[in-house]
Amino acid sequence: MLTAENLIAEWLALPQASLVDRVRQLVKQHDARAREAWTAVRGHPVLAARVRGTLSALRAETRGTRDEVMWLMWINQARQELDRVPAAGGEPALETRPGQDADDSATADALDERPLTLTVSPSTVSHSTSSGVAPLTFQAPRP
Numbered sequence: 001m002l003t004a005e006n007l008i009a010e011w012l013a014l015p016q017a018s019l020v021d022r023v024r025q026l027v028k029q030h031d032a033r034a035r036e037a038w039t040a041v042r043g044h045p046v047l048a049a050r051v052r053g054t055l056s057a058l059r060a061e062t063r064g065t066r067d068e069v070m071w072l073m074w075i076n077q078a079r080q081e082l083d084r085v086p087a088a089g090g091e092p093a094l095e096t097r098p099g100q101d102a103d104d105s106a107t108a109d110a111l112d113e114r115p116l117t118l119t120v121s122p123s124t125v126s127h128s129t130s131s132g133v134a135p136l137t138f139q140a141p142r143p
Contacts, residue, residue: 004040012047016054023054027074038081048082055079 011019026034041051055075062071 004036004043007037007040008044008047011041011051012044019050020054020057023051023078024058027055027058027071027078030074030077034078035081038078042082042084052079052082055082 011022014022026037041047055078059072059075062068062075065071
């Protein structure tokens with residue numbers, strides 16, 4: 001059984017073709033051992049980037065096949081495991097998109113609690129038909 005350090009060292013030493021095969025096998029497993037492996041990979045930024053690229057290659061490789069939906073589901077699960085933010089203490093983990101920080105999502109939640117008010121000044125509203133297009137009027141249907 002591989003430890004996290006051994007897995008990282010082994011995968012970093014693999015050529016790209018072999019890494020694609022290993023990632024493909026791990027994506028198909030999608031069990032507890034696979035989640036442990038994704039957690040180990042998530043901890044190493046260089047390897048995590050290589051694996052994300054490999055997952056994108058697998059997604060492109062399976063596009064158009066009859067098993068595309070199944071593979072996309074498995075690949076998305078693997079990406080979610082790689083993108084998961086580990087919980088600190090007993091707090092639940094915050095899941096963020098790749099371009100979003102955890103602090104940004106907390107700030108966005110705080111902003112959602114405030115009521116939204118919109119004020120429009122009368123000087124910015126224009127009701128003129130200077131564009132040359134006649135106004136459209138609707139008529140009730142005839143009985």
